[in-house]
Amino acid sequence: MYYFDHCASTPPHEDVIRTMAEVMAKHYANPGSLHRSGMEAAKLLDRARGVIAGLFGTDKPEWIFTSGGTESNNMAIIGAARKYKSRGNHLITTAIEHPSVYDTFGALERDGFRVTYLPVDSRGILSLNDLEAALTKETILVSVMHVNNETGSIQPIAEIGALLRKQDRIIFHVDGVQSIGKLPIGLSGSGIDLFSASAHKINGPRGLGLLYVRQGIQLDPIYSGGGQEQRLRPGTENLAAIVASAKAFRMAVESQPDRYEKMHGLRSRLLRCLEQIPELVLNGTGQREAAAPHIVNFSYPGMKPEVIIHMLEKHRVLASTKSACSSKDDKPSRVLEAMGLGRARAASGIRISFGDEHGDLELEWLCRVLPMVVQKLKPLEKRGTRE
Known part of the structure; x- marks a missing residue:
């Protein structure tokens, strides 16, 4: 995993x-x-x-x-x-x-x-x-x-x-x-x-x-x-x-200075991956000075977040939605709504957060899995899974 x-x-x-x-x-x-x-x-x-x-x-x-x-x-x-x-x-x-x-x-x-x-x-x-x-x-x-x-x-x-x-x-x-x-x-x-x-x-x-x-x-x-x-x-x-x-x-x-540079490198690469997947929208900013190096949040507008999480897990990627303290409720993210991003994005936010064990291998796998997951979920839109 x-x-x-x-x-x-x-x-x-x-x-x-x-x-x-x-x-x-x-x-x-x-x-x-x-x-x-x-x-x-x-x-x-x-x-x-x-x-x-x-x-x-x-x-x-x-x-x-x-x-x-x-x-x-x-x-x-x-x-x-x-x-x-x-x-x-x-x-x-x-x-x-x-x-x-x-x-x-x-x-x-x-x-x-x-x-x-x-x-x-x-x-x-x-x-x-x-x-x-x-x-x-x-x-x-x-x-x-x-x-x-x-x-x-x-x-x-x-x-x-x-x-x-x-x-x-x-x-x-x-x-x-x-x-x-x-x-x-x-x-x-x-x-x-x-x-x-x-x-x-x-x-x-x-x-x-x-x-x-x-x-x-x-x-x-x-x-x-x-x-x-x-x-x-x-x-x-x-x-x-x-x-x-x-x-x-x-x-x-x-070790904070070294971790900062390493994780910002991972974050930048993940942002470039997201740019290649039009269904996924970045929440927050790509600006280096305005965002912490270890967090990336994106939405698949309209798709239920738990569906995305479970699909990612099938591909051995463990991610999350909101804070762990409130991830089990089905309400849209209060944070994303407060940012004015709209209910569809607030209700489908996914959080990726890096750790010290992550490097090229882990990022390459994540960037390979994300478009695969989106392609597998797209047919569900026609069945009314999107809200």
Whole structure:
């Protein structure tokens, strides 16, 4: 099988698996225990936190270990909104956020907060002018993803950070789940106050996420029960996953420049393949500077996406439709609709996402399979399969 669904999850690196197994076997004591084994576990925990902090030029206390990107996003958004509600009740995000962000803002709306969902253009990119116009004296939080998980569109995070630095009262949260290891990321001095990440998107274990909380920023805890992780994420730490994830993040960040060039080469070749198949339409942009290197999204307008996915799988290609969190519902993509691409394209989007194992062989197979799949599906149009 050719696995092109790395945005959903990535195969853990062999070194990561080995590290996790070793820690599970040798360091099973609770890091909160006072005996020698507990203290050794605590040292490992501290060392892993130091690795993460060093990768981004930050301090160890600014990093919280969570169960994944969804929890990190929830902790950041709900925690900031509740903590700073005395300043105002206005929140800003975009119309194309991951469900773990978009749905969280919906819940806050039901709690009485006022939310502005910024529009995006046909490339999936917001306007800085729209953001500036949306700011009010009541605005306390802006949350914008770095890389869109469906189309790969890149938001102008640096420019947003510079704009919001002029507004001391506004907290800036970035969902960076799809950008670590793919794009360069600088947190110190960036204007970013909160940053979310997930290990299983960068060849790490599932069930482990990160939340950067800039020094001086406070969050209302959404959990109770213990003093771990600065009382923001109580519960016994998953030491094996934390140590293994620190290794995965280090490898991903250190190899990011090489990965960027390699994956952009693959992406460019796939775009040229799509240009030769008139039935398939690119969603997003082919511009190198406006799209992440590891994601390509296209539609077969009118054809049901699950039909395309199953046909691709028959040819040993594993791809996806929307985010893994919402791919099993039959609704059109909220992201593609927000980009103004129309219901037919939004209801038939297919996502290809690259990983480190991909090279010439995998791309050649994919480019051979796509026209074959289209030719096999075309007769179905006459039977009313297209909507």
